[in-house]
Amino acid sequence: MRVLDGETLSPPPIWLMRQAGRYLPEYKETRAKAGSFLELCYSPDHAVEVTLQPIRRYNFDAAILFSDILVIPDAMRRNVRFTEGHGPEMDPIDEAGILRLDGMGVVDYLEPVFETVRRLRAELPEETTLLGFCGAPWTVATYMIAGHGTPDQAPARLFAYKHPKAFERLLMLLADVSADYLVRQIDAGADAVQIFDSWAGVLGEKEFEAFAVRPVARMISSVKARRPQARIIAFAKGAGYLLKTYRQKTGADAIGLDWSVPLGFAAELQKEGPVQGNLDPMRLVAGGKALEEGIDDILAHLGSGPLIFNLGHGITPQADPENVHLLVERVRRSGN
Numbered sequence: 001m002r003v004l005d006g007e008t009l010s011p012p013p014i015w016l017m018r019q020a021g022r023y024l025p026e027y028k029e030t031r032a033k034a035g036s037f038l039e040l041c042y043s044p045d046h047a048v049e050v051t052l053q054p055i056r057r058y059n060f061d062a063a064i065l066f067s068d069i070l071v072i073p074d075a076m077r078r079n080v081r082f083t084e085g086h087g088p089e090m091d092p093i094d095e096a097g098i099l100r101l102d103g104m105g106v107v108d109y110l111e112p113v114f115e116t117v118r119r120l121r122a123e124l125p126e127e128t129t130l131l132g133f134c135g136a137p138w139t140v141a142t143y144m145i146a147g148h149g150t151p152d153q154a155p156a157r158l159f160a161y162k163h164p165k166a167f168e169r170l171l172m173l174l175a176d177v178s179a180d181y182l183v184r185q186i187d188a189g190a191d192a193v194q195i196f197d198s199w200a201g202v203l204g205e206k207e208f209e210a211f212a213v214r215p216v217a218r219m220i221s222s223v224k225a226r227r228p229q230a231r232i233i234a235f236a237k238g239a240g241y242l243l244k245t246y247r248q249k250t251g252a253d254a255i256g257l258d259w260s261v262p263l264g265f266a267a268e269l270q271k272e273g274p275v276q277g278n279l280d281p282m283r284l285v286a287g288g289k290a291l292e293e294g295i296d297d298i299l300a301h302l303g304s305g306p307l308i309f310n311l312g313h314g315i316t317p318q319a320d321p322e323n324v325h326l327l328v329e330r331v332r333r334s335g336n
Contacts (some may be wrong), residue, residue, distance in 0.1 A: 001129055003274050003306045004192055004231040004253050011335030012299075012307040013061035014328060015211075017133070018314030020055040020066050023321060026053050037082040038074065047116040048123065055128060057321070058328050062129040062192075062308075063120060065185070067113055068303040069135025069196055072177060073144050075109040076101060092147030094157075095166045107184055114188040121189030124164045129192060132185030136236075137174035137215035138198035144170070153202050160211065169212075175215040179222035182230075186223070192231035194256070195219065195326050201258075210243050213249045220251040233276055236335015237313060241265075247272055259312030263301035274306035279327075282309050287323040302332065 003013055021027055034040035041047060052065040070088050074080035080090040093101075093328050121130050144154035149253075160167040182193045200212045216234055223230050235256030236246055247255050247269070255276030257266050269275055283294040298309065309331050315324070 001191055001231065003308050006273060006296040006306050008306050009305065011332050012303060012309045014309040014331050015060040015062035015064065016311050016315055019060060020050045021315055022317035023315055023319040024053055024295050036284065039332065041071060042177045044110045044112055044116040044119055048119045051120055052123065058324060062131050064122055064131040064133060068180065069140060070143060071110055071113065072134065072140055072181065075106040077089065078144060087283035088143060088290060089148045090143060093144045095163045098166045098170045101173060102110065103173055106177050107180045113231055114184050117185055117188035117190055130190050132182060132190030132193040134178045134181050134195060136195050136212065137171040137178065138211040139197050140168050140174050140201050153199050160309055171211060171215045175218040179219040184224050185227055186227050186230055191230060192233065194233040194235060205242065208239065212236055213246065216251045243269060246257060251265050254308065257312065263297060267301050270302055270305040274308065276308040276310050278312040281313055284323050284327060285316060287320060291323060299334050330333060
């Protein structure tokens with residue numbers, strides 16, 4: 001939280017995207033008990049347990065609520081399901097379906113998530129930050145349009161060009177519902193929240209402004225108007241040079257960086273405020289020299305400014321838990 005307020009700390013705080021996940025044997029055990037993935041997300045008992053597992057193992061500086069970005073369309077009754085080997089799927093929405101959508105009852109449907117947050121804040125050590133999160137409107141909309149993820153999200157891009165008014169309505173509705181969702185997470189005990197725009201990198205310059213910047217700015221403005229103390233990290237994966245004005249235009253307190261962001265450019269972005277990132281998750285899989293060099297490069301370029309050490313995207317299932325130990329130890333030793 002001190003770094004989110006602009007302070008430089010040595011060593012920097014560390015947490016990892018997907019730190020609770022399939023690389024941990026204890027996660028796999030809990031996942032098997034829960035039944036479906038969504039049941040895992042909506043069961044406070046199970047969601048609290050898997051959120052705490054990496055904190056027990058690694059003593060990260062932040063715990064991130066275990067949930068999924070697609071609980072919002074699930075709450076909109078889009079029949080979201082997670083099929084092993086296929087990823088998330090849902091009923092695709094068309095122009096008429098968007099016009100029928102409203103946000104009524106969506107946030108109330110997600111009450112189990114808020115119960116998880118309340119329990120986590122009660123169980124976590126006081127010094128461990130609790131992060132809530134949601135998906136950015138563009139990324140959530142891409143799944144709603146196609147009904148599943150696609151390599152370049154062409155269905156959503158095409159739909160946006162052919163039906164601009166309906167698509168804008170969808171983005172703004174998602175922005176408003178997601179802002180309400182984040183406020184409720186903060187009220188339940190989340191110290192800060194992150195907005196994941198995992199598919200921002202497929203957008204051109206004008207589309208990035210319309211689909212990635214404007215809806216996220218609307219969300220952040222809405223959250224901060226109601227909860228001025230809120231601290232918000234915005235992560236636009238793959239946005240590259242477009243990150244240059246992203247913080248200023250969205251109002252985010254910190255920006256997440258994926259591993260493709262050059263460290264020299266990252267240092268320029270850091271002059272305007274905190275950054276988070278940006279180790280390649282494959283370095284964590286590789287371990288050894290690749291891991292050590294990646295850590296050291298980030299600390300050398302970004303360690304003298306406000307930095308939250310993280311990966312450039314989520315931990316992959318093939319990561320060795322022992323490599324995560326090595327990562328945490330090397331980052332924490334850097335302050336000595």
